[in-house]
Amino acid sequence: MEAVLAILIGLLVAASVYLMLAKSILRFLFGLILISNAANLLIFAAGRLTPGQPPLIPEGADAPFGTVANALPQALVLTAIVIGFGLFAFALVLAWRAYTELGTLDSDEMRLAEPREGGS
Amino acid sequence: MAAAHGTDWRLRAFAPAVLPVVIFVWAAGHLPAVAAGGTVRLAWDWVPSLGVSLSFLIDGLSLTFALLISGIGAVVMLYSGQYLSGHEHYGRFMGYLTAFMLAMLGLVLADNLIALFVFWELTTVTSYLLIGFGHADAKSRRSALQALLVTGTGGLALLAGFILIGSVAGSFELSEVLAQPGVLTDHPWYLAILILVLAGAFTKSAQFPLHFWLPNAMAAPTPVSAYLHSATMVKGGVYLLARMHPGLGGTEPWFWSLTVFGAFTAVFASVLALRQSDLKQVLAYTTLMALGTLTLFLASGVDVAITAAVTFLIVHSLYKACLFLAVGNIDHATGTREVSRLTGGLARAMPVTTVAAGLAALSMAGFPPFLGFIGKELKYKGILAVASEPYVVVAAVLAANALMFAAAAVVAFRPFWGRGTPELEPGATPHEAPWPMWIGPAALALLGVVFGLMPDLAAVLVDPAVVAILPAGTPYELKLWHGVNVPLLLSIATFVLGLGLYLASDRLRAGLAAIEARNPVHFDRGWDRVLDGVKAFAGWQTRLVQSGELRVYLRLTFATFLAALGGTMLARGIGVPAVALPQLLAKEWAVIVLIVAGTALVVLTRSRVAAIAGLGVVGIGVALVFIIYGAPDVAITQLLVETLVVVLVAVVLLRMPRLYSEGRVIHRPVDAVLAVAIGGATTAVLLLVLEVPLDRRLTTWFEETSWPEAFGRNIVNVILVDFRALDTFGEIAVVLIAALSAFVLIKGIRREGRE
Numbered sequence: 026m027e028a029v030l031a032i033l034i035g036l037l038v039a040a041s042v043y044l045m046l047a048k049s050i051l052r053f054l055f056g057l058i059l060i061s062n063a064a065n066l067l068i069f070a071a072g073r074l075t076p077g078q079p080p081l082i083p084e085g086a087d088a089p090f091g092t093v094a095n096a097l098p099q100a101l102v103l104t105a106i107v108i109g110f111g112l113f114a115f116a117l118v119l120a121w122r123a124y125t126e127l128g129t130l131d132s133d134e135m136r137l138a139e140p141r142e143g144g145s
Numbered sequence: 146m147a148a149a150h151g152t153d154w155r156l157r158a159f160a161p162a163v164l165p166v167v168i169f170v171w172a173a174g175h176l177p178a179v180a181a182g183g184t185v186r187l188a189w190d191w192v193p194s195l196g197v198s199l200s201f202l203i204d205g206l207s208l209t210f211a212l213l214i215s216g217i218g219a220v221v222m223l224y225s226g227q228y229l230s231g232h233e234h235y236g237r238f239m240g241y242l243t244a245f246m247l248a249m250l251g252l253v254l255a256d257n258l259i260a261l262f263v264f265w266e267l268t269t270v271t272s273y274l275l276i277g278f279g280h281a282d283a284k285s286r287r288s289a290l291q292a293l294l295v296t297g298t299g300g301l302a303l304l305a306g307f308i309l310i311g312s313v314a315g316s317f318e319l320s321e322v323l324a325q326p327g328v329l330t331d332h333p334w335y336l337a338i339l340i341l342v343l344a345g346a347f348t349k350s351a352q353f354p355l356h357f358w359l360p361n362a363m364a365a366p367t368p369v370s371a372y373l374h375s376a377t378m379v380k381g382g383v384y385l386l387a388r389m390h391p392g393l394g395g396t397e398p399w400f401w402s403l404t405v406f407g408a409f410t411a412v413f414a415s416v417l418a419l420r421q422s423d424l425k426q427v428l429a430y431t432t433l434m435a436l437g438t439l440t441l442f443l444a445s446g447v448d449v450a451i452t453a454a455v456t457f458l459i460v461h462s463l464y465k466a467c468l469f470l471a472v473g474n475i476d477h478a479t480g481t482r483e484v485s486r487l488t489g490g491l492a493r494a495m496p497v498t499t500v501a502a503g504l505a506a507l508s509m510a511g512f513p514p515f516l517g518f519i520g521k522e523l524k525y526k527g528i529l530a531v532a533s534e535p536y537v538v539v540a541a542v543l544a545a546n547a548l549m550f551a552a553a554a555v556v557a558f559r560p561f562w563g564r565g566t567p568e569l570e571p572g573a574t575p576h577e578a579p580w581p582m583w584i585g586p587a588a589l590a591l592l593g594v595v596f597g598l599m600p601d602l603a604a605v606l607v608d609p610a611v612v613a614i615l616p617a618g619t620p621y622e623l624k625l626w627h628g629v630n631v632p633l634l635l636s637i638a639t640f641v642l643g644l645g646l647y648l649a650s651d652r653l654r655a656g657l658a659a660i661e662a663r664n665p666v667h668f669d670r671g672w673d674r675v676l677d678g679v680k681a682f683a684g685w686q687t688r689l690v691q692s693g694e695l696r697v698y699l700r701l702t703f704a705t706f707l708a709a710l711g712g713t714m715l716a717r718g719i720g721v722p723a724v725a726l727p728q729l730l731a732k733e734w735a736v737i738v739l740i741v742a743g744t745a746l747v748v749l750t751r752s753r754v755a756a757i758a759g760l761g762v763v764g765i766g767v768a769l770v771f772i773i774y775g776a777p778d779v780a781i782t783q784l785l786v787e788t789l790v791v792v793l794v795a796v797v798l799l800r801m802p803r804l805y806s807e808g809r810v811i812h813r814p815v816d817a818v819l820a821v822a823i824g825g826a827t828t829a830v831l832l833l834v835l836e837v838p839l840d841r842r843l844t845t846w847f848e849e850t851s852w853p854e855a856f857g858r859n860i861v862n863v864i865l866v867d868f869r870a871l872d873t874f875g876e877i878a879v880v881l882i883a884a885l886s887a888f889v890l891i892k893g894i895r896r897e898g899r900e
């Protein structure tokens with residue numbers, strides 16, 4: 026399953042890159058969401074997949090019995106999901122603010138800081 | 146002028162000269178030991194991990210230079226105290242000059258290559274400040290920048306050369322590098338090292354075709370010109386050549402590059418010296434000539450030639466400093482430095498300057514019994530001993546010496562003794578300069594005579610320096626009279642030729658000016674063109690890389706990422722591992738189909754709502770992966786966040802226009818190729834990672850300690866809130882900052898809306 030997931034992640038990354046290169050910053054934001062998902066899946070898959078065995082310690086035991094899912098990537102992904110969300114929320118508001126200030130969603134037209142040379 | 150400022154000013158005028166005098170006395174104290182063949186080494190650790198130490202070596206060569214630098218430094222500072230008396234930036238000037246002198250001393254005394262380089266660049270920077278001292282004048286700023294860029298570029302080459310030397314010889318200590326004969330010359334990198342070091346030396350010493358910055362550096366106040374040209378700055382390159390001679394010299398490439406560049410610079414510059422109409426410019430070009438000659442004589446490893454080089458170095462420093470300062474006095478007294486206006490009559494008004502300049506000029510022209518005569522005889526002897534093409538090189542040296550004779554007469558004879566009367570600036574009356582402005586030049590001129598009459602005294606300086614350059618050599622004996630021989634005949638030829646050139650100098654100047662006017666090659670203007678080219682390139686490059694379009698930046702970022710990842714895999718010949726499709730359960734297939742379908746919807750749809758739905762589908766698909774593979778906590782978080790994202794996007798999107806206001810989809814095949822390549826690279830890397838056995842040490846540790854030490858049964862939670870609690874704290878901080886920033890952005894809109 027890891028190999029299949031690897032291909033799936035590649036597909037997600039390709040889709041996000043394509044979206045992020047679009048003129049519309051909305052599509053850029055969609056790409057941002059997808060690429061965070063892809064990154065999280067990548068970390069998760071790199072820690073190997075263990076079906077149906079959450080990393081829990083049963084009552085009365087000092088350590089989990091047998092093989093349980095890898096806890097470390099799970100902790101990393103949890104953090105990453107939340108930070109990704111923070112990043113996305115900020116980017117979304119920024120895009121909205123840019124739209125209300127500049128009246129466009131076309132990133133090529135957002136040239137307040139770096140105006141076109143010669144005023145063209 | 147000085148009297149008006151009282152004792153306070155007198156203190157300010159004389160105080161700066163104290164430091165060079167102290168250094169001179171300190172350096173002179175080492176003379177007996179060094180003359181006896183000893184060396185003194187002082188060292189402190191600087192960056193021990195890189196083998197860089199602040200080490201100084203006092204041997205014959207560095208001591209001779211140190212004495213010249215501090216001695217002439219004292220003269221120049223004493224002179225400047227009067228010359229710039231009352232100048233509003235006097236303190237700044239003296240600060241620059243002192244810093245420059247110290248940097249120069251560090252350069253000649255340093256025994257560590259990296260320390261030498263640092264001092265080298267310090268002289269570049271301080272000379273930039275000195276040349277650009279008259280910063281209100283655009284010409285002066287341009288000259289300063291030119292000197293900085295030319296010598297700075299050479300300095301970078303030098304650093305590269307030094308690093309190569311360090312890695313070849315295994316040490317950055319000069320004394321250790323030079324103690325291993327052949328370690329550099331027999332190495333395959335020798336040619337690269339030689340070219341880099343010569344690039345540094347030739348830019349600093351203004352060898353053709355990089356000579357143009359030196360005459361322009363005349364924009365500096367006259368005492369600075371005197372200092373830069375006589376003992377310091379430009380001699381830095383000569384010093385480097387002399388210092389590296391035992392390590393890099395003795396080979397064909399060394400011999401020929403120094404001979405060709407040196408000889409050509411010498412003749413070229415001395416012809417141009419006669420072309421100049423400004424006394425300072427005449428002297429500037431004779432400095433180029435001297436530098437060319439010194440380079441030429443350092444080409445070989447013959448005792449006489451090296452002795453000639455060291456002797457001429459001292460001769461030149463003495464007379465050049467004296468003449469520059471004398472020209473400063475003429476300028477001071479008459480208000481002009483134009484050759485055509487200074488046709489005579491100043492001898493009576495300025496007796497001391499006249500005598501000092503005359504003595505220096507006689508030494509420069511090479512008359513007996515001056516040190517200059519000894520130097521010139523040695524030059525002819527040296528060239529006859531070395532040259533494999535004696536006639537060509539002797540002719541070059543003869544021409545250069547004769548032209549120098551003429552230049553000396555133009556600078557130091559005609560303004561004083563000529564038959565004409567000077568055309569003064571309005572209001573100027575020729576008068577002798579105050580004593581601090583003539584005592585130094587007079588002392589330097591007298592030294593030329595004393596050393597000439599008592600060559601043994603000069604030998605105290607010359608011989609140890611020759612031994613330092615040629616450890617196995619024996620210095621040639623300095624003598625005034627060697628009998629009637631070829632050098633003496635050549636000397637007489639020099640005088641005859643030089644006299645003729647002087648008498649014809651006005652006609653020559655006009656003729657050379659006419660040639661120059663028709664000459665299409667202008668190094669100075671070529672420099673401007675090079676600078677313009679660099680600026681144009683920078684502009685083009687900036688427009689290309691910083692187009693101001695977000696998509697271009699992203700494309701470059703992604704392309705760089707791809708090149709780094711794919712390039713590394715290609716370079717290391719890493720292939721993508723083969724994947725055998727495993728047997729998947731129905732629920733696994735379902736999840737995959739869900740994610741693929743959601744992704745496809747987001748990419749392909751033209752509807753905003755459909756895109757949001759697609760994002761939600763992908764998010765839920767990812768959450769399902771977490772659920773299936775034993776990560777319920779992650780799945781819950783993912784679902785919560787995914788829900789929030791969809792809600793947020795929906796809220797914001799309703800306030801924005803449609804995705805494609807024009808109602809058409811733009812296909813971007815280039816972006817698609819880039820995207821697929823990056824996706825493929827990601828898959829390949831992950832597959833490669835999966836091939837390596839998993840290192841579970843950390844996981845095992847967390848599993849074993851989670852309950853006994855942190856009293857938690859959910860290992861993931863324990864990691865987040867206990868073992869890696871600080872990370873989680875950081876995460877919360879990130880979310881908080883994002884929330885605050887978003888709040889400010891939204892609030893800002895409201896306030897503006899109200900206004």
